[in-house]
Amino acid sequence: MSEPSSKELFEFKRTLQELSDKRGRGTELVSVYIPPDRQISDVAKHMREELSQSANIKSKQTKKNVQSAIEVIMQRLKLFPRPPEKGLVMFVGMVPRGGPGTEKMETYVFESPEPIKTYIYHCNSEFYLEPLREMLEEKETYGLAVLDRKEATIATLRGKRIDILKTLTSGVPGKHKAGGQSQRRFDRLIDLAAHEFLKRIGEHMNEAFLQIEDLKGIILGGPGHTKEEFLNGDYLHHELKKKVITTVDTSYTGEFGIREVIDKSMDVLSEIDVMREKKLVQRFLRELINEDGLASYGEREVRQHLQMGAVEVLLLSEDLKYQRGTYECASCGHSMEKTGKDLPDTETCPSCNDQMRLSDRRDMIDDLVEMAEEVGTEVEIISTETEEGMQLLRAFGGIGAILRYRP
Numbered sequence: 001m002s003e004p005s006s007k008e009l010f011e012f013k014r015t016l017q018e019l020s021d022k023r024g025r026g027t028e029l030v031s032v033y034i035p036p037d038r039q040i041s042d043v044a045k046h047m048r049e050e051l052s053q054s055a056n057i058k059s060k061q062t063k064k065n066v067q068s069a070i071e072v073i074m075q076r077l078k079l080f081p082r083p084p085e086k087g088l089v090m091f092v093g094m095v096p097r098g099g100p101g102t103e104k105m106e107t108y109v110f111e112s113p114e115p116i117k118t119y120i121y122h123c124n125s126e127f128y129l130e131p132l133r134e135m136l137e138e139k140e141t142y143g144l145a146v147l148d149r150k151e152a153t154i155a156t157l158r159g160k161r162i163d164i165l166k167t168l169t170s171g172v173p174g175k176h177k178a179g180g181q182s183q184r185r186f187d188r189l190i191d192l193a194a195h196e197f198l199k200r201i202g203e204h205m206n207e208a209f210l211q212i213e214d215l216k217g218i219i220l221g222g223p224g225h226t227k228e229e230f231l232n233g234d235y236l237h238h239e240l241k242k243k244v245i246t247t248v249d250t251s252y253t254g255e256f257g258i259r260e261v262i263d264k265s266m267d268v269l270s271e272i273d274v275m276r277e278k279k280l281v282q283r284f285l286r287e288l289i290n291e292d293g294l295a296s297y298g299e300r301e302v303r304q305h306l307q308m309g310a311v312e313v314l315l316l317s318e319d320l321k322y323q324r325g326t327y328e329c330a331s332c333g334h335s336m337e338k339t340g341k342d343l344p345d346t347e348t349c350p351s352c353n354d355q356m357r358l359s360d361r362r363d364m365i366d367d368l369v370e371m372a373e374e375v376g377t378e379v380e381i382i383s384t385e386t387e388e389g390m391q392l393l394r395a396f397g398g399i400g401a402i403l404r405y406r407p
């Protein structure tokens with residue numbers, strides 16, 4: 001099953017934001033989550049039941065709106081012989097644009113970004129977005145291992161989900177069991193056995209973690225020093241070693257140990273994203289200071305550099321609240337693009353002075369992300385949680401580029 005790309009995720013988040021702002025006049029916004037293995041005919045049957053149920057709604061207006069929403073859903077369902085691979089999400093309802101009488105039927109239908117587990121039908125004054133929110137939070141995978149000389153457990157953490165992949169035991173006896181004159185020889189055997197055990201742990205971790213695309217990081221835990229011994233030794237693949245974020249002391253191994261590791265490293269994990277953003281903006285700022293530095297900023301210059309394919313990483317502030325519009329002149333055929341906070345519907349044509357109409361309006365972030373995708377430029381949306389993020393927004397208009405070469 002393919003993972004959504006960062007652009008897709010960004011778009012889902014944008015849609016989510018849009019949807020969360022919508023309110024119905026009554027409890028009349030309908031949300032439906034259809035798991036991939038649910039028969040569309042079952043859903044249609046359920047919709048017919050809801051439709052007859054809705055006859056009991058007291059408010060005439062709400063009743064009418066709920067019924068229209070369900071009818072739209074039934075129409076849309078006909079387009080699907082079966083749900084798509086990860087399931088289907090539908091949000092339908094009458095949303096007011098202003099005062100009374102401005103309601104318009106809004107319909108959002110799309111494939112879920114992650115597999116839907118439970119069927120949900122929900123009717124309220126807001127869309128029900130919790131499952132979608134959880135999916136979008138769940139995209140990062142961490143590798144976890146707790147170990148001592150006796151036992152090791154390997155697991156992954158994805159959102160809130162923990163998967164235990166493997167539990168290994170060593171059979172290495174404790175040192176205290178030895179005695180007498182053979183003590184030294186016995187200790188040596190134990191060390192050898194421990195070394196063999198760490199090797200086995202390493203092999204299993206390599207096998208489990210190397211195949212995870214976009215593994216965000218690894219955290220090692222366990223009582224005592226075995227985890228440090230493991231990390232400092234030559235047991236883990238060098239690519240994985242680079243991903244070890246931290247080690248955590250725990251009282252247990254096994255599944256309890258894994259839970260301890262997660263509890264103790266929560267703060268560390270949320271810091272990581274923030275650190276990443278900080279580092280990127282810092283890199284951008286360092287480049288800017290150099291006379292021949294590989295960085296540019298501002299809409300015009302960055303657009304130019306993007307088009308040339310000169311941008312390695314495009315940094316966009318999440319608070320970039322501009323629109324990009326296309327104006328067309330019906331009289332002379334002239335067209336132009338314009339950026340602004342609130343674009344007017346018409347503009348004066350620079351070539352014939354006639355009125356130009358706004359034919360397309362999109363969010364500037366979307367516009368730039370699309371441009372970047374076309375030329376294979378990596379995009380990072382930078383939050384304003386950090387000082388660096390604020391600096392990008394305030395001092396550089398929220399648009400920065402780290403360049404591949406100096407154009």
Ligand SMILES: [Zn+2]
Pocket residue numbers: 329330331332333334349350351352353354
């Ligand atoms: Zn014109």
